[in-house]
Amino acid sequence: MLFWTALSLALSLRLALARSGVERGPPASVPQGDLLFLLDSSASVSHYEFSRVREFVGQLVAPMPLGSGALHASLVHVGSQPYMEFPFNQYNSGQAVQDAIRAAAQRMGDTNTGLALAYAKEQLFAEAAGARPGLPKVLVWVTDGGSSDPVGPPMQELKDLGVTIFIVSTGRGNLLQLSAAASAPAEKHLHFVDVDDLHIITPELQSSILDAMQPQQLHVSEVLSRGFRLSWPPLLMADSGYYVLELVPRGELGTSRRQQLPGNATGWTWTGLSPDTDYDVVLLPESNIRLLRPQHVRVHTLQEEAGPERIIISHTRPRSMRVSWAPAVGPEIALGYQVQLGPLRGGGSLQHVEVPASHNSTMIQGLAPCTAYLVTVTAAFRSGRERALSAKACTPSGDRTRAPPGHQGP
Structure with missing residues (x-):
């Protein structure tokens, strides 16, 4: 019990020093x-x-x-x-x-x-x-x-x-x-x-x-309103140490979250965070072979903007289809939508259709029969951010001798 208490105190001290900037790494060397x-x-x-x-x-x-x-x-x-x-x-x-x-x-x-x-x-x-x-x-x-x-x-x-x-x-x-x-x-x-x-x-x-190329780079990706992903190069091995991650909302040291990971880990995803918030992250590699300095990064989560939901493909014809979607809802109203459609295979040009915020459907013309398409609906917000949702759709063949499944009439 005394050992684990001492270990916890040591980790807390190192993380506190890392946050305050007291613990410094060696001077920068030639990039590798x-x-x-x-x-x-x-x-x-x-x-x-x-x-x-x-x-x-x-x-x-x-x-x-x-x-x-x-x-x-x-x-x-x-x-x-x-x-x-x-x-x-x-x-x-x-x-x-x-x-x-x-x-x-x-x-x-x-x-x-x-x-x-x-x-x-x-x-x-x-x-x-x-x-x-x-x-x-x-x-x-x-x-x-x-x-x-x-x-x-x-x-x-x-x-x-x-x-x-x-x-x-x-x-x-x-x-x-x-x-x-x-x-x-x-x-x-x-x-x-x-x-x-x-x-x-x-x-x-x-x-x-x-x-x-500076060693021990901590990277941030997939930043959303309530989470983001961290990744780093392999600094340790499973039998040579472990990592401690700490997440602190800026200015709120008493509400930190901590996660311990094995030495062969190279990434972690934080979830359940607050939108539009600054977070300070510390990655502390604990090695039993060599001393590795802590790494720091600051991340700002996105505002909670809801994008379009439930894309619906209807009135599908060999050369046309209607694309509909549930409109974006949330604290910031969408300024408008862009519908992008392109064939999944074999190349071909992309179609772009601008749709005002007051509408949530559009008819796409000029398609090829018996072709699979990727349809993406993107909502644009006043803040400059965009949120998108994609779905697959397939046009029927040009044979009109019998109606394709789901045919809804003219």
Whole structure:
């Protein structure tokens, strides 16, 4: 009993020192980590655009510290199949990596970014590709904004493993989708820039990448009104220590929450929080091998805005359908809605329909028969935030000899 009491007091003292800033870590050293560039090398990118992107990435890495005790870099192409231009351990200087990037040839083919992201995840954690365990991982995805396959699930897996995601979109792409794919906050990790103006963001992106490569980075993602997710690189192992997480509403030290996690944990989701509130988070790695400094992050939960609910697809025809939804309710009234519809497979253009706040349905025309679609309804609020809900729908074939199931008449 005395042992556990003493341990609890020691943890409380370390957490208190960490919150107050008394406990300081060692001075910053040379950044270490694995940096993977994912370039859209498909036929959707012109040869001119690819050459400008290639030049941009080369300039980005040229001044960075590369070597066995610093950063390692790798390049993967997006195409019909992912292709690794060079592994992490092939080059040991910024100039050598720059030369290799400038010599890379465009691969062409389809834009299977989701497939390339899954491949990139394997390479980021594969020692055979030169990846180093226990060091920060950063992915820089340069894209024209399109993909032939879903990027959400593999991107989330990367973020769950503690990878920091930077996205550079050369002027096209869905802002909401790319914001969700990038690491939080999106304003730091997502850049929309014309291909001829990439040099403008180079210094800022260089600095952000080096910041992300500092060891023991605590990341925040999936911030909602009543919760958020934390992730960090593997600092301990199951048999070498444990973590203590503390969550404190700003200015309310007496209402803190604490969670102990095993040494092989790399993430935790806090739920049941208050909307529109600042929280201070402390991650304390307790190791029986070496001293690790606490990590801190401050998170602001979103206002409690309810988005659209229960998307209903009706009056489905081979080339049209009606999309309806339960309107957004809550303390902030929606300014309006955007309905976005696109085919789930085989590419094709997206349709966008703006709907005023006084309506909660719209008829979508110009569809293809016998095609599965993803329908997304997004509510926009005065605060600038947006909330979305998606559903799948399928048009019947053009054969009108018999009515499809659920046919409701003209």
